[in-house]
Amino acid sequence: MNIDIRSAHLFSSLNDHQVTQVLESSHISTLKDGESLFETGDDANRFFLVIGGQIKLFRVSSNGDQKIIDIIQPGNTFAEALMFMEHPIYPVSAEALGPARIISFDSKRFLHILSESIEVCFRIMGTMSQRLRGLIKEIDDLTLQSATTRMCAMLLRRMDEVGMSRFTLPAAKGVLAARLSMKPETFSRILQNLSSKSILELKGSEIEIIDVSLLRSLAHIESIYGLEPEMPCRVRSSL
Amino acid sequence: MNIDIRSAHLFSSLNDHQVTQVLESSHISTLKDGESLFETGDDANRFFLVIGGQIKLFRVSSNGDQKIIDIIQPGNTFAEALMFMEHPIYPVSAEALGPARIISFDSKRFLHILSESIEVCFRIMGTMSQRLRGLIKEIDDLTLQSATTRMCAMLLRRMDEVGMSRFTLPAAKGVLAARLSMKPETFSRILQNLSSKSILELKGSEIEIIDVSLLRSLAHIESIYGLEPEMPCRVRSSL
DNA sequence: GAAGTCATTTGACCTTAGTCAAGGAGGGCT
């Protein structure tokens, strides 16, 4: 197994010597599906690089609901932003979504290397900046956008990523629902609804987008013409 | 007017020479109440330090609603995280909340100084890290917490800040409502409700917390015993 | 001090999404 950690953005400008140093404090591990890596509130002395599978970052509410903050894909690092805090504590929990492989690194050690390389600092700041932007967008989505809008935006992103109008969902529906901050039931209903409007066709986790432009307009401003007024399962009539 | 920008965390480890350099590209300005500083999507070539008044950062939905992401207080910088992006664009809009005074700095110029000072880099990364954490907490609040919980948490924060159980709200109620992602009406009703439960007393924007421990428990897990079941203005009875 | 403007409150009602409960459907295992 010979992974070049330099393929990860964060490490990409390290020289050979630095790579060796970083690897000295590294530790590779395999996680089973659902295995926990750390929990919200744990001391954060290490950060991670996903080399296989997916890691989900999430928060749990007092009544057990969980909101998925992010799903980290292979090649990406996470929790590296914490090393700059005086008392680093993970603000989220992390566990494997399916079997996964990760490398962990000692934060202190990496900080030391960082103190010699402005270039790596800049890289990290770039990453953090983007993450900041992503979170702001997410807050926007959560407060200013409806569940349907979020769903449509997600479908469009996925379509873009795959490059085809026919694709398979990147994770189990329940997981995607939590990522989009809705219940599985709502997720299912919205998908059904889009399907009934012939905006897409779905069979299991296979989706084909039929009307891209309509989907796009829904992702931006919901209900160009009444999507919700005809939502199923409304009890209006019985009042 | 002789403000030492070093009192701002971001600049605190600059030497005299660097301060001079930074100030060379700086520009002080005064904003009237509601005056816009920049809008979401504008090119982000400058970042800012608030020296008087408050600046609100917000996003606007397609139907005109606005969500306040943050309210920046004097002594704090904002938009500095953007300079690390290749194509920097403000992810939020900014405008003065009441008359305000700010200093703006040229990002490029500052980047140059940064490239000579690891210490300042570390400081920035620390700030960004905290901001990241704050946003995650906010997402948590929005998805996993109710409006009442958010209100209670805000009141407790404010009480902590002031150090007394009697205090005045830090901004107009409508503004606070937008900050907490709720409508002014909801804000008012929740406050009324807390008042009717003798958890607090309110007169205008003066608030006195009566039952701190109950407030605290509401902030954590809502409805230890039924707060919502007795919410006013419900039409249950007419069904 | 009257008029006007703006923020807040209250009331009545509506919409979104969550809850709870009951069925499907698919996949792996024996």
Place this chain on the structure above:
DNA sequence: AGCCCTCCTTGACTAAGGTCAAATGACTTC
């Protein structure tokens, strides 16, 4: 095949907040 298990779907209903509109209050400005 039959069974179990987990995930997804569907139906009926509830709850939290939003909407709209009117009433009140508070603060300016003339």
